[in-house]
Amino acid sequence: MAQLKTLPGFRVFYPDDFSKLQFIIRKWRQSAVVYGFQEYDAPVLEPLDLYKAKSGSEIEGQLFNFTDKGGREVTLRPEMTPSVTRMVGERANSLKKPIKWVNIGENFRYERQQKGRLRSFYQLNADIYGEAGAEAEVELIAFLVESLCCFGLSEEDFYIRLSDRDLWVYYLTSKDISLEAAQDILSVVDKMERDSEEESLKKLQKILGEGSVETLYSELKKMTQIRSLEELEAFFADRSGNGGGSTALKERLADWQKLLGGLDAMGLSSFVQVDLGVVRGLAYYTGFVFEAFDRKGKFRALAGGGRYNHLVKKLGGPDLPAVGFGMGDVVLHELLVDRGLMPEMVSSPDIYVIVGGEEERKSALKDIFNLRQAGYRIEYSLKEMAFAKQFKQAAQSGAKITLIYGAEELEKGVVKMRDMAGREEVELPLSRLFESIRDFFSG
């Protein structure tokens, strides 16, 4: 029997759970419409190479991959970006720019599960293709904020840490560090929050070989502690005298002004924070990167994304700039529950029909069918049941009114309508049933 159970890391959704998942998906979708993102979809199963080409083969351990009956190496999609990037690449020349697309779908990764991480999860994935300027980041991050605020979350609940891989690379290469070493140093920076100073120094030493790395470490540390545009500008102004101010670096700071200025103009400053300590693991990010966290630091990242300007071309398309983010349902759900923002999903009918007996059931069923055709949500007891019992069920169902199909009423050519909240009853002639019900619900 044990082998018939749900696979580890996969969830079943009983109606209560499913309505909560649907609540999240519905809100995401509404936000996407408002922000002008179009919805698309792609296969859940993709060739393994799609992900290998992008991220290198070491990522394979995290993939839910297998060989299909035709001998193809395939994998359940771990994320949406490669699929959508391939889609965009195939029709890049005929799609109107900017391309703002969104997908809400199930993704999979083969990993040991823990809090906030499962093997199957739903994810909101939003991307903007065809705009290289920071205006695209402004638009995308504004949408990211909205897709969290639409649940009632505020700047007191979450914030977005903004970083920049380009800035790091420009800075490091201006210090005569090779591009390759710069990439390695980035992964040291990524871990600096957790690692001890000693450990980070050791890693830097390993990358750079001979010479002191202590000055570099303290510079890196200072950079990760920058929290605003002013501090960022001051940091590089101080260093422009001794070769720290390349043209690329200066232009990059202008991009930062554009990004933060745009977000400020939208009134979103309180949601974002400069934090160069965020680097993000995947190699395909090229510029701005960002992650959303809850303020209390109780949960893992809510969302993450960044710019990936070379991926369209890498996957066979033209040279097309891109920026995107992903947000999963699992951590978001935990946060909403924690903040009391996950509503109890009650689904109540408009009308509960009480049926006297088998004789009366026929008239009741006829009207139930017709009223449903008219769009009313109707429940009734499927089996013969005492009146008292049916009233109890009607009350528990949350229906606004009950219609009583009893022998006494039908003899007179009426049904009784009970207003459940007001506990008042009126008799409605069967001939005018529809009009009466319509009047009740519109009045």
Add this chain to the structure above:
RNA sequence: GUGGCUAUAGCUCAGUUGGUUAGAGCACCUGAUUGUGAUUCAGGGGGUCGCCGGUUCAAAUCCGGUUAGCCACCCCA
């Protein structure tokens, strides 16, 4: 993939130094109540005590293994 903790009804949990037929609350079903409401009362269904093996006259209880869950690491799309 590595380590630590845990596993009893759909859910939350009791269960004594190993001792008869394993319990409670919630939920569910039925009745009290054959035409009027969430209360109340009574009853009922539901367990191979995660699974396999060992010790013992006797195991939910002790031991070993295994699977799953939680937590941390790795990693993070």
